[in-house]
Amino acid sequence: MAFNIDEANPKIYKGEEKDFFGYKVLQFISGKEKGVMVSAPYQKNGSGGICRCAQDRTDCTDCYTPQETDTIKYIGLSMAGQSTSPPTFTACSPGLAHECDGNSYLNSICYQFNSQLQITSNFTPAFQECTKKIVDLVFLFDGSGSMTKDEFDKNKGFIINIMTTLKNSSIKFAAVQFSSIARTVFNFNDYQEGRALTNLWKEKHMSNLTNTHQAIDFLLKNIFENQAAGATADATKVLVIITDGNPSDTDKRFNSINGSDDKNIIRFVIGVKNVDLTKLKSLASKPKENNTFLIQDYDGLKGILDNLQKKIFNIEGSKTALAGNLTKEMSQSGFSAVYDTLVLGSVGSNNWRGSLFETEGQRSEEREIQDPTLDKDSYMGYSVAVGKKNQNLLYFTGAPRSEHMGRILLFNKVNNNWTVAQRLSGEQMGSYFGAELCSVDIDSDGNTDFLLVGAPMFHQPPREGRIYVYTLTDKRNVSVMAQGRFGSSISSLTDLNGDGLKDVAVGAPLEDNHRGAVYIYLGEKLKGIRPEFSQRISAAMMRSKLQFFGQTIDGKMDLGEDGLTDIVVGTRGTVVVLRSRPVLSVSAHLHFHPSEISTDNFDCLAKETISPVVTLTACFNMAEATKSKAVVLSAGMNVSYTLDVDPVRQRSRAFYNDTNKGARSLLSTVELRKERTCFNHSVYMTQCVIDTLSPIIIQLKFSQSQSQQEGCTAILNTDSHTKAVVEVPFEKNCKENETCLAELEVDFNFITSTLLVVDQSYFNVTIRLSNHGDDSYNTSLTLLYPPGLSFSMMHLLKSTRRTVFSCGGLEGEMDRTTCSVSIPVYRSKTTVSDYLDIPVNNAQLDNGNSTNSSLTRTIPVQFAVDLVAKALPQDSTTYMNFTLEDTSPKRLVNVYEVQNLGFNSVPVTVTFTFPTKLEHRFEMKDYEISVLQYCSPEKYCKSIECESFLLEKFLTVTFVLSGNVSFKDLDQHSLSLPKKFTGDRETVNFISFVELGYDKKRYAQTASDPGVSFM
CATH class of the missing domain: 2.60.40.1460 (Integrin domains. Chain A, domain 2)
Incomplete structure (x- = not known):
C-alpha cells in the first residue's frame, strides 16, 4: 500500500554507523535556512555529538562534540527542540559520571544550542553533588553487673562489626562504657589513628549499676563537644546505646535527653533481655518506634546488624556495599526530553523509580515531579510528552518497568504543584508499555486530543509491538508484522493528505531482519488515527542499505520549497529525508x-x-x-x-x-x-x-x-x-405520475357445459385479458386448477396488439401455472383472447369469488365410467326337460358378471328382472340371488334390486339367479299338452334381465351397455 510519501527519491545524509549517527533527528527552520539536527551518541569514542544537516547540502560535516572526557558520555541520547524564532535545541547526555568518596554517581549534562550549533549554555539537571556528611558516632554500651563476660564480649563484637562495615565512609567512631560511672574506651582521634580496636578489646567489664542518664551527660561534655577528642563541630552526631537493664538513675538531675535533642543527636537504643520498652523509647530520638530495638539476648545483635547499618548509612549519605535508598545519585536526567518548558525524564532517580525534572528558561530552578506510589525500578521518565487542555499544561510520562507491565502517568498542575491525575497500566508483562509517547493535537486547535503509547515488546505471535491510542477514556490498538518492535518510535506529523488533521508515523526498526520500516497512519477526528496504515515505508525498498530504519522520526515542517510536509527518519549511520507529494x-x-x-x-x-x-x-x-x-x-x-x-x-x-x-x-x-x-x-x-x-x-x-x-x-x-x-430508467407510459396504475381485467369461459373426466382427454378454456389502464410491467397470469388437471398449451385467438405468452410451472407446484404476458410491458388498451388446452386426469374442482383481475368459475364435473354386465351361459342352465313321467321341480340357474372397466370406482345398483309365471302354468318358486351383496325377494315380485355398493375399478362381480321351476298341475293339464306318444313338444322361454344403475349426474357411461338379458 502506497500513498503520498515518495519512497523512490529520498534524500540521504550519511554518517558513521559506529557513531550511531541518526539516533535522534529534529527538523528546523531558521530564517531562510532549513535542515535537520542529528545526534550521534557514540561519536568521538562515546562522548557523542550533534550534527547539523542543511537542506541545501548533501553532507553533515558541521558537528559539535564536547571535549573528549571520560566523565561525559553519549551526548544526543535525547534531544528536544523548541520551534521559536530562532529555534532552540537541547541535547542531553544521561551518562555524566563523577566520583564521590570512591562511589560513582551517574547524572546528566545538557547542552542548549541554536540552529548554527552554537552552544548557548549547558546545565546538569538533577545533579547530585558530592555532599559527604561527616558523622561522629558514639557507642554507649552497658557494663553493669547484670551481664556475663561472654555477653560483654558480644557487645564488643557488635561494635567492631559496624565499624568494619562502614570503615570506608565519612563516619568517625568513639566508644564509652557505663555502669555506676562512665569511661571513655576510645575517642574519635583513637579511631582515626587506629587505636580503637586495641582499646576496645582491652576494656575491662565494670560490673556495677546502670546509670544511663549520667553516662549520656558524660559523653555530651567529653566526647561530642570535645574537639580535643577529635569531634567535628558541624558533624552529624549519632549515639548508639546498648543496654540490658532499665536506667538506675533518673534524668531530673542531668536533663540528658533534652540536651541531646538540643544538639540534634540522633539516638538509636538497643535493649537486651528484660528491659522496659517504654523506658527504652524515652532514650531514643524521634521517630522513637523506628529507632528502638528490643532483643531477647545478645545473640540477637547479629539480627539487627543490617538494619542498623542501613539507618546509619542513610545518615551518612554515601554508597556502600549495603546501600540504602538513592535519590539523584543515579538519576540520568535527560534520558528523555521534550519542550514546552523543558521537561527531562530522570529514569534513575529515587532507586530507579524515576521522575521528571521541569526547567524553565536557562538554568532556572529545577522542579522534580514524582509519583510516590511507584515501585523501585519503574523507570519513570523513560519517555515524556507534553499536552494542553484549555490552556492547562499536561505532562505524560512512561514507566515501562512499573510492576513489570508498564505504566503511563498523567500529571496536571493543581495549586502550582504537579500531581498525578491518572495512571494507566499495560496489559502484558515485559511489553515495555510506555516506552514511547506521542501527544497529538489532531485538529491543531491547541488542545491535545489523543495520546499514543508504544509497547514495542508486546508479543502476540506472530506479531510484535503495539501502539495504544487513548482519548479521555477510550482506547484501541493496532499491531502489524512480526518481530519488528512496532511502536519503538511514534511521531505526530503535520497534515500529510490535506484533511486538516495531524497524522502519525510509527517506527518498527527491527522489521525485515533489522532493516526497519515506518508506518504512516492518517489522523481520524474521533479515534485519533485510522485503524489501517495508509503507507508502509520499508528500508528494503531504499537504494541505500539501511539498518534500524524508523528508530526516530520527525515530520512537522517542509524542508523544501513545495509547501508540503517532509518526514525525517533516523537509521544507524544514515538520515533519510522523505518528501511528501501533493x-x-x-x-x-x-x-x-x-x-x-x-x-x-x-x-x-x-x-x-x-x-x-x-x-x-x-x-x-x-x-x-x-x-x-x-x-x-x-x-x-x-x-x-x-x-x-x-x-x-x-x-x-x-x-x-x-x-x-x-x-x-x-x-x-x-x-x-x-x-x-x-x-x-x-x-x-x-x-x-x-x-x-x-x-x-x-x-x-x-x-x-x-x-x-x-x-x-x-x-x-x-x-x-x-x-x-x-x-x-426505462420509459414508462403513465397518465398522471411516475407510478403506472394498470387496470387489468381477466375473464374466462369453458368450451363445454360439463367437464367429463376421462383419462388422457383435454379440457378447453378460453381466456380474455384486458388492460384498461397504464402500461403493466412484468404482468403474469396465474391459472389455478384442481388435482387431476394440468397445463398443456395456450393458443392465441386474437389480440388488439402483439402479445407474447410464456407459460411454465414451478417445481413442486402441481395446481397452478404462471404465464408471463408480453414481458416486460403489457401495453395500455390491450385485450387478448386465448384458447387453453388442459389435460384431464381424475380430479375434483373448487369454487371461489372473482374480481376484475381475479376470476373463478365453476363447471359441472362428470367422471367417465365403463360398466359391463354380461351373462355366462357356460355356468347357467340353458335347457330343461319336463315330462309326464318327470314333473318334479328343477333348479334353474342364470349366472351374470358385472364389470367396472374404467378408472374410477362407482357406486352401482344391480337390478334383476325375471318372470315367475309363464304359459302352461310354468312357474318359478324359491328363487334367490346369490352374491356378496344382499338382494331381498318379494312375493310375486318380478324384479329384484340389490343394495347399492361400490364397484371398484377393474373389479368383476358375479351374480347367480337360481330357483326351482316346474309346470304346476302338469297331470291335470296334460290334455292340453301334446300327446306323449306322438312326440309333439311345447317350449317355454325363461328370460331374465340385469340392469346396472348409478348416479348419472356424476358419472357418464362412455363405452359398454350397462344392461344385459339372459334367455
Whole structure:
C-alpha cells in the first residue's frame, strides 16, 4: 500500500554507523535556512555529538562534540527542540559520571544550542553533588553487673562489626562504657589513628549499676563537644546505646535527653533481655518506634546488624556495599526530553523509580515531579510528552518497568504543584508499555486530543509491538508484522493528505531482519488515527542499505520549497529525508441522455437487432487537497476507470459494443489536466429486452494508473470516492405520475357445459385479458386448477396488439401455472383472447369469488365410467326337460358378471328382472340371488334390486339367479299338452334381465351397455 510519501527519491545524509549517527533527528527552520539536527551518541569514542544537516547540502560535516572526557558520555541520547524564532535545541547526555568518596554517581549534562550549533549554555539537571556528611558516632554500651563476660564480649563484637562495615565512609567512631560511672574506651582521634580496636578489646567489664542518664551527660561534655577528642563541630552526631537493664538513675538531675535533642543527636537504643520498652523509647530520638530495638539476648545483635547499618548509612549519605535508598545519585536526567518548558525524564532517580525534572528558561530552578506510589525500578521518565487542555499544561510520562507491565502517568498542575491525575497500566508483562509517547493535537486547535503509547515488546505471535491510542477514556490498538518492535518510535506529523488533521508515523526498526520500516497512519477526528496504515515505508525498498530504519522520526515542517510536509527518519549511520507529494482529490459523476430508455422499439418477436439506447457521459472533477506551492493540476494525472453495466446481474441487458453482446465492461485510461474532464460512451441493447421495469445500473470505478504512481508528482487522495453509480430508467407510459396504475381485467369461459373426466382427454378454456389502464410491467397470469388437471398449451385467438405468452410451472407446484404476458410491458388498451388446452386426469374442482383481475368459475364435473354386465351361459342352465313321467321341480340357474372397466370406482345398483309365471302354468318358486351383496325377494315380485355398493375399478362381480321351476298341475293339464306318444313338444322361454344403475349426474357411461338379458 502506497500513498503520498515518495519512497523512490529520498534524500540521504550519511554518517558513521559506529557513531550511531541518526539516533535522534529534529527538523528546523531558521530564517531562510532549513535542515535537520542529528545526534550521534557514540561519536568521538562515546562522548557523542550533534550534527547539523542543511537542506541545501548533501553532507553533515558541521558537528559539535564536547571535549573528549571520560566523565561525559553519549551526548544526543535525547534531544528536544523548541520551534521559536530562532529555534532552540537541547541535547542531553544521561551518562555524566563523577566520583564521590570512591562511589560513582551517574547524572546528566545538557547542552542548549541554536540552529548554527552554537552552544548557548549547558546545565546538569538533577545533579547530585558530592555532599559527604561527616558523622561522629558514639557507642554507649552497658557494663553493669547484670551481664556475663561472654555477653560483654558480644557487645564488643557488635561494635567492631559496624565499624568494619562502614570503615570506608565519612563516619568517625568513639566508644564509652557505663555502669555506676562512665569511661571513655576510645575517642574519635583513637579511631582515626587506629587505636580503637586495641582499646576496645582491652576494656575491662565494670560490673556495677546502670546509670544511663549520667553516662549520656558524660559523653555530651567529653566526647561530642570535645574537639580535643577529635569531634567535628558541624558533624552529624549519632549515639548508639546498648543496654540490658532499665536506667538506675533518673534524668531530673542531668536533663540528658533534652540536651541531646538540643544538639540534634540522633539516638538509636538497643535493649537486651528484660528491659522496659517504654523506658527504652524515652532514650531514643524521634521517630522513637523506628529507632528502638528490643532483643531477647545478645545473640540477637547479629539480627539487627543490617538494619542498623542501613539507618546509619542513610545518615551518612554515601554508597556502600549495603546501600540504602538513592535519590539523584543515579538519576540520568535527560534520558528523555521534550519542550514546552523543558521537561527531562530522570529514569534513575529515587532507586530507579524515576521522575521528571521541569526547567524553565536557562538554568532556572529545577522542579522534580514524582509519583510516590511507584515501585523501585519503574523507570519513570523513560519517555515524556507534553499536552494542553484549555490552556492547562499536561505532562505524560512512561514507566515501562512499573510492576513489570508498564505504566503511563498523567500529571496536571493543581495549586502550582504537579500531581498525578491518572495512571494507566499495560496489559502484558515485559511489553515495555510506555516506552514511547506521542501527544497529538489532531485538529491543531491547541488542545491535545489523543495520546499514543508504544509497547514495542508486546508479543502476540506472530506479531510484535503495539501502539495504544487513548482519548479521555477510550482506547484501541493496532499491531502489524512480526518481530519488528512496532511502536519503538511514534511521531505526530503535520497534515500529510490535506484533511486538516495531524497524522502519525510509527517506527518498527527491527522489521525485515533489522532493516526497519515506518508506518504512516492518517489522523481520524474521533479515534485519533485510522485503524489501517495508509503507507508502509520499508528500508528494503531504499537504494541505500539501511539498518534500524524508523528508530526516530520527525515530520512537522517542509524542508523544501513545495509547501508540503517532509518526514525525517533516523537509521544507524544514515538520515533519510522523505518528501511528501501533493494529493489530488478526484470525484467521478455519471450522466446520460436521453433521460429514459425508449421501449417503443422493443419487440421480442421481431428479428434481433442491436441499437444504441443512451449516451453515457463520465465526468471527473479534480482539486488539490494539500496546499502545495506548485501548480499541480496542469501536471496532470493518469486515471484508469472501468464502466460496468448491470454489475450485479448474471447477464447484462446492455453493452458497450454494437457487435459484441458480451462487452458489458469498458476499461479506459485517460489523462486529467483540468478541474473537470468528461468522456462520452454509447450504450447498446438488443431489440428484445425482457426486464424494462428495473433500471439499468451503470457503475464506474477508477484509480490512479499504477505505472504513474511511481513517477507522478501528484498522488490520488485515498479519501477520494473512487466509485460512481447511476441508474438509467426505462420509459414508462403513465397518465398522471411516475407510478403506472394498470387496470387489468381477466375473464374466462369453458368450451363445454360439463367437464367429463376421462383419462388422457383435454379440457378447453378460453381466456380474455384486458388492460384498461397504464402500461403493466412484468404482468403474469396465474391459472389455478384442481388435482387431476394440468397445463398443456395456450393458443392465441386474437389480440388488439402483439402479445407474447410464456407459460411454465414451478417445481413442486402441481395446481397452478404462471404465464408471463408480453414481458416486460403489457401495453395500455390491450385485450387478448386465448384458447387453453388442459389435460384431464381424475380430479375434483373448487369454487371461489372473482374480481376484475381475479376470476373463478365453476363447471359441472362428470367422471367417465365403463360398466359391463354380461351373462355366462357356460355356468347357467340353458335347457330343461319336463315330462309326464318327470314333473318334479328343477333348479334353474342364470349366472351374470358385472364389470367396472374404467378408472374410477362407482357406486352401482344391480337390478334383476325375471318372470315367475309363464304359459302352461310354468312357474318359478324359491328363487334367490346369490352374491356378496344382499338382494331381498318379494312375493310375486318380478324384479329384484340389490343394495347399492361400490364397484371398484377393474373389479368383476358375479351374480347367480337360481330357483326351482316346474309346470304346476302338469297331470291335470296334460290334455292340453301334446300327446306323449306322438312326440309333439311345447317350449317355454325363461328370460331374465340385469340392469346396472348409478348416479348419472356424476358419472357418464362412455363405452359398454350397462344392461344385459339372459334367455
